[in-house]
Amino acid sequence: MRKKIFVFFLLAFLAFTTIPKTPNNTIVYGFWPDWPYLGSYQPDWNTLTHVSYYKWTLNSDGTLTNPENMSNYYIIRDQAHQHEVKITLCIKSNDPYVIDSVIANHQTDFINNISKSLQMYGADGVNLDLETPNDINIITKTSNVPLFENLMANLHATLKAENPSYHISLDTPWGIKYAATFKNANLKKYVDSVFLMSYDYCNRRTTAPNSPYNSPTRYDAIDSVSETSKYFKKNQIILGLPFYGYDYLTDSNQPGANITREQAIFIGTAVNNSQVHGKIWDSNSNTPWYYYRSGNTWHQVWYDDKESLRLKYQYAKSKNLGGVGFWALGYERNYSTIWEVFNETN
Template identity: 30%
Template sequence: MLKFNFMKKILFILSVFALISIYAQSKKIVFGYLPSWEIIDTANLKIDYETITHISPFSFQANPDGSIKFIDYWTSKWNPIFAKARAKNIKIIISLTNFNPDELKTILNSSSVTSTMIDNIIKILKDNSLDGINIDFEGLYDEDKGAPMNSFMNQLYTKTKSADSKYEISIALPSINFRNKWNYTYLSTYSDYVIVMAYDYYGSWSEFTAPTSPLDGLNFTIKRSIESDYANIVAFDPSKVVLALPFYGNAWRTNSEDPFASVKPYSDTASFNNYITPTYFQEIPFLPPFTQRIFNDQTKSTWYKFVDGDYIIQNWIDDEYSLELKMDYAITKNLGGIGIWALGYDGIRPELRNLIKSKFNPTHVAIEDIIPTDFKLYQNYPNPFNGSTVIKYYLPKESFIKIEIFNSIGELVQSLYNSFQNAGLHELVFDGENFSSGVYFYKISSPTFSETKKLEMLK
């Protein structure tokens, strides 16, 4: 009997660990971008709402006067998609884009334009019962990637969260921080998560064949992004990093069957812009007869080759096998989840959707027994910090709480919060611009709980 009871306990413990593992998977983000051009023919649009946690209509356009151009087909074709998403508790996060550096300079450097745009963002979210916004500003001048972009995200985060703390604020960022002009760590402070666009490492500007999203083995890879460019964020809070993966690839024209071969343009006018032609995952079965599939162990990527007249076409496109390695890497690094560029690019093929289900199980229902039941104060992020830092805490029930900042000799220097707050996970931003460098302490207190942690400011 004693042995039997012991085995029952072991089985119970193992089952709890299994449930915790499933619960941890379920908390991962699966962020699917849905471009407007993919919904033109909604009858043939295949979206598996069981595989995603977020859907992002791509895209709304940010205008240099602060106005916002609505996405195409709003709302005629989008409402049925949103209804299905809401039925599955999928969050709807609009994507706001601008790829014009001159317009972005105006948006980011004019206080009136910035204020108008943020007001318009909040209005769109409220009027359409949306869950948040993803900022995708690309092609910025170097001088606008630092302080102007930081200030915009600071204001967007602060003002939008004040309107409704449940709104999710995120930003899509380049995989490589060329010339170190971006401050990824600062931007993550004013985002619920950052989306690493882990594709286009190699493309129309490259003079040799290569995968659009190599895991390893070349100068620019996913591993370099996560372990170098985004290393500070990953070290402090990897859940803030979402690794966006491509459901597409590139076909290169060459005279060689070897990988990384020199590229030939697709027309007589030599131009980087015609060194590639895009290929989508759904098109793989329709590659020409006698196409050879090859796995490149150096980059952990799949590619295909076939003869086309006098040339050899090398088609580097991830399939379910190479994408699985990238998803496993995101899981190993305990990242916040994955992104998909883009929904619809897999057509009716189920392989990628099945892969996501097996890795992230987005439709899992939370298990009440393992939800936290105690107050918890997390370490601020980033720490040490320069300028501002995020303080995160968990309340198991509605409580009257105080969040206070003290200097190194115990003097109260700032009160961040002093009121009732609902149960759940919360975060506040401590702006230390007016404080000198040094060690400070932050304290959460309620009638039944208090905890203090140390933070350090470096200027």
């Protein structure tokens, strides 16, 4: 009898002293690309709550094409579950015609294929990365707003009936700048979270920050959250942060220089290179940058680091957003101390 009482109190103690994975039980959501270079990479599993494996490609008839590296998916899924991290399937299309076709004529097929895939691949939910819908559907010649809402309502009803714990998330560009489709407050009833992609703010013509914050002159993360909050609950918003920047070929070493070419750069590579070329802090965007010369060509590199990401993370916490997320896992692999930022409680 004493042994049973001891076990009972031990279990009760453990239940009340379990440390949450993240402060305030917020979401920490990372995208895991199916690109093979990741090799033996491991993220900070103790910090992540959700991983979305990128990508299942959406076709115009509602079918899905599997990622190229499916064998890696199973490895990541099992590792995620071992660490009590949910894994979702990222469904991708950048083709407005494909999106128009699916929501006009193949909604049921699309939803059924998502449902089958979740069961087949042992996933915990779905992420929809459909960033470029038209305002007017080219097939029906009507607004895509009610069509997309109908898709999300039916998807939510179907998946939640099968498994109430399935996590449904929707990706939106910063400021919901691309489409009226996302500017619909009814959508918040059909998603668990919305991944706000707070990066790629630069116009690609003149050098500028990739992910500005609290800027007096630029549209930035705060503006994006404010706009998105008009349509979704704040505790649904996951503030998407970049684990990358851009190396711009320019005509000078001054901010705002003309860009002749660009190349993405991993956050860890940029941080390491800044120690050679000299980090410059841009107080207008609260992000770092540096410049260097290669032959006769100027380069400017605008990126994020621990300092700039910490500001945005603290902002997300102060506004009680749903959490933060990253594009993309693996980009930080030679800068693993970045995870310290997201383990801070203050």
